[in-house]
Amino acid sequence: MAVSADGVSVGAVQGAGAPVRSEPERRTRREVARVLLASAAVALAPVVTASRPARPADVQPDTGTPFDETYRGRRIQGAPLPLQGLSALGAEWQVTVDGRPLHLMRRADGTWLSMVDHYSWYETPLEATRAAVDELGPLRRLRDLAPGPFGGGHPHGEAQHGVRA
Template sequence: MVVGVGGVTVGAEPGAGQPDRAGTGRVTRREMTRGLLASAAALALAPLVAASRPVPSTGMPTGTSFDETYRGRRIHGVLVPTEGRAVGGGEWQVTVDGRPLHLMRRADGTWLSMVDHYSSYATPLAAARAAVDEIGPGQRLRDLAPGPMGGGHMHMGGGHGVRA
């Protein structure tokens, strides 16, 4: 540090020789202008940054249906709207080679099939592909068993009526 005439330091760090503003709580016009310009620039760039980000995935295939051939099997799925569900909700009806594959939505938003009900998949299409992998090349999905989903009468055994 070099001391010049009148006790003012010369050749020292920038701002040396000026009164210390720490603790005064004052903001200069230059600092205020910089802050306002930085805020205006951030507001102007926000729409550009938001538009450049990818759209978050909903976990659903695009659209309300899919139809593809996977490993030689035809997978077809259609989202059927159901009453009482949230907007965009519904039930997926999926078939593999024309036979129904039952899917179920889990609480975390993933899907499982009745063929492979120990694993979860992000989309109904992914669950159907995994079911095809599990079925294997020479096998087919079974027809529906009689019951509420198959349209027949579900018989649980025992007689019809009360026995004493």
């Protein structure tokens, strides 16, 4: 414990020894940028939300209607396969582009993607098929698939001899 010049004892006080500033604290450029960015994000959130197309939650896009049309000079056809096994959710479709099969897959959120354009997803099988045609362009064609659900047997059902790399 210390004693001051006038004889009063001065003990340890919380915060004692901290420098006292008479000027307000100055913020760094980084702190100012964070505050401005956060303010802009809060101000723009309602604008972004309002700009999204409104779709009632109880109205789902029609994914069960077969199609047969010419799109960008290509004949696209598609129809849902009969319900069997896990396809009770309507997750199986037979789709062709110029007579060649295009595999579509249904995502967990109900949207669709194709083997050609598998980085984007679409509301209906028709939209996914049109996007695949857009991705193929006028010169490329779909390759024939290996044996599978479009008329061939399962490739592992036959006896395999030897090692294949």
